Amino acid sequence: MQQAIIGFHLDDENHWVANLACGHNQHVRHTPPWQNRPWVLTEDGRNEKLGVMLECKLCDDELNN
Numbered sequence: 783m784q785q786a787i788i789g790f791h792l793d794d795e796n797h798w799v800a801n802l803a804c805g806h807n808q809h810v811r812h813t814p815p816w817q818n819r820p821w822v823l824t825e826d827g828r829n830e831k832l833g834v835m836l837e838c839k840l841c842d843d844e845l846n847n
Contacts, residue, residue, distance in 0.1 A: 783841035790828045798822045800831075806840045 789801040790810070799807045810831075812819040821827030 783838050783845065784835040785838040785841060787831055787834050787836060789832070790822075798828070800836060802836060802838055804838055804841050806838050808836055808838065810836075 783804075785802040785804045785806070787800045788803050791799050791801060791807075793799050793809070798810050798812075800810045801807055810819055810822050811817050812822050821831060
């Protein structure tokens with residue numbers, strides 16, 4: 783299910799996590815070549831992604847159970 787990004791925080795290992803409108807969280811790591819998200823490294827980059835929709839697997843799981 784698509785959910786909007788409403789904020790970001792760092793986890794205990796200093797990896798960026800998106801806060802989703804549904805209340806769930808999703809890691810948005812920049813770990814090239816697997817995940818290329820250089821925007822997550824700057825505050826401006828993260829701010830530009832507020833409101834962007836991400837697939838929330840936890841919401842999908844809740845709907846299917």
